[in-house]
Amino acid sequence: MKTSRRGIRSFHDITRSDVDVRRPIVTLFSGGLDSTYLLHRLVQAGSTEVHALGVDVGGDEQPEQIRRIADQLGVRLHLVDGRAAFVEEFVKPAIAAHGVYLDTHPVSSSLSRPLIARTAVQVARELDAQMILHTANRSQNTLRRLNGALEQLGFQGYFGTPYDLDPVGREMKIKELRAIGLDEMAERSASGDSNLWCREFESGSLDDPENHAVPESYYRWTATRGTPDAEDLEVTFHAGTPVAVDGRELPLTDIIELLNRTVGAHGLGRHTGLEHLADGIKVLEVREMPAAWLLLASRRHLETAVLEAEALREKIHVEQIWVREALEGRWYGGLRAACQAFVTALVAPVTGTVRWRLAGSRTSTVSIVAADPKYVRSREDWEWAAIREEISHLGGAVNDGNGNGSTQW
Incomplete structure (x- = not known):
């Protein structure tokens, strides 16, 4: 990664001569170990106006814990509800574009990071802050997604992550935070990232693709709860967007939350895949995305029902450009x-309903009904209609398939 004039890549960059640590600094804050430790280091460095920003995109973060940590560190906390914007401006376009990485897993943090970056820029401009910091490291794709978004959004201050060139060991972070009374930074065997669309786990015990058994306790939506009875579930789309479940119209946010619970109860929607970093090295990521799995599969069924084959082939090509x-x-x-x-434009005619029979590994569709289909029932x-039409154009006659009449040319 190139070092720019405005780039923050180490803790030294934060305290260099051209940075005034007394001016407002906006730091992305989830309440986890990395972001808590960064706040601690900023306070240690003499920053007197640190603003911790938490953007709620429907993840597992606990607001009470976030507030408690911010209060103990003496920093100012900003909690922003971004759930509606996340679904309407980022998840909804991803559904239409079939946002799936190389046919392995639906993208997720690629959708939340642009919103978080945009919110950070808005807050920084309101505060006249000179710096936006995050805590991604070079083994996380979040680094280039946040930096890329901040660059494209035109933020004129300093931005980046000190962990890029200056990583701090987990044990050291825990030790220093315990020394100031933050004993709640409990050790976890993996890192997690979550939102309404996805719960993701990586690193730690999941580092090794050749040995990465995932503890069942990591899962929430798809956690084992016995064997549920088979059930039918129907999803309706209008112009490529989900609008109803079982005939009941709902906001997209509610549809996603409902399907995460209902589809997840059948153990559906788990994904494991390797994703490349900026230099081409691959890292393992594990996800549970029940609603994403069913919605993307349903929309694809309807697309195949209404779109010309060549149009669908071209859409699949453009989808991967979109994902990239x-x-x-x-x-x-x-x-x-x-x-x-x-x-x-292409999904405008994609309207209809897909009915599923949810039954664990035996889950399948039982009905695909398109408003303007190209399929035959x-x-x-x-076949007989096509034969009649072709022969009639040639001036002949055709039997009805039951021995009545004869084929004439």
Whole structure:
């Protein structure tokens, strides 16, 4: 990664001569070990106006814990409810674009990071802050997604993560925080990231792709709760967007929350995949995304029902361009926007309903009903109709398949 004039890549960068640590600093804060330790270091460095920003995108973070840590460190806390914007401006476009990384798993942090970055820029401008900090390290794709978004959004101050070139060991962080009374920084065997669309686990005990058994306790939506009875579930789309479940119209946020519980109860929607870092090295990530799994599969069924084959083939090609731009931290770039416009136009006729029978590993569709379908409901009837039409154009006659009449040319 190139070092820019405004780049923060180490703790030394925060305290260099051209940085005034007494001016407001905005730090992305989740209440976890890395972001808590960064706040501690800023206070140690003499920063007198540290603003910890938490953006709620429907994850597992506990507001009470976040407030308690911020109060103990003496920093100012800003909690922003970003759930509606996350779903409408980021998840909804990803559904239309079939945001799936190389056919392995739906993208997730690629969707939340642009919103978090945008919120940070808004808060920083309101405070006249000179710096936005986050805590991603070089083994996390979040680093280039946040930095890329901050760059594209035109933030003119300093931004970045001190952990890029100046990592601090987990044990050291815990020791220093315990010394100031923050004993609640309990050790975890893996890192997690969560939002309404996805719960993700990585690092620690999940570092090794060749040995990465995931403890069942990590899962929430798909956690084992016995064997539920089979049940039917119907999802309705309008112009490529989910609008109803079992005939009941709901906001998209409610649809996602409902499907995470209902589909997840059948153990569906777990994904394991390798994703590349900026230099091409691959790292393992584990996800549970029940609603994403069912919604993307349902929309694809309806697309195949209404779109011409060539149009669908081209859409699949454009989808991966869309995914690449989002993945590489270029959400606010022109190429992703152009891909989005193409996708939005193409899915306009994708309206209909898909009914599933949820039954664990035996889950399957039982009904696909499109508003303007290209499918046939009886192959035999279609064949005879097609034959009649072709022969009639040639001036002949055709029998009805039951021995009545004869084929004439």
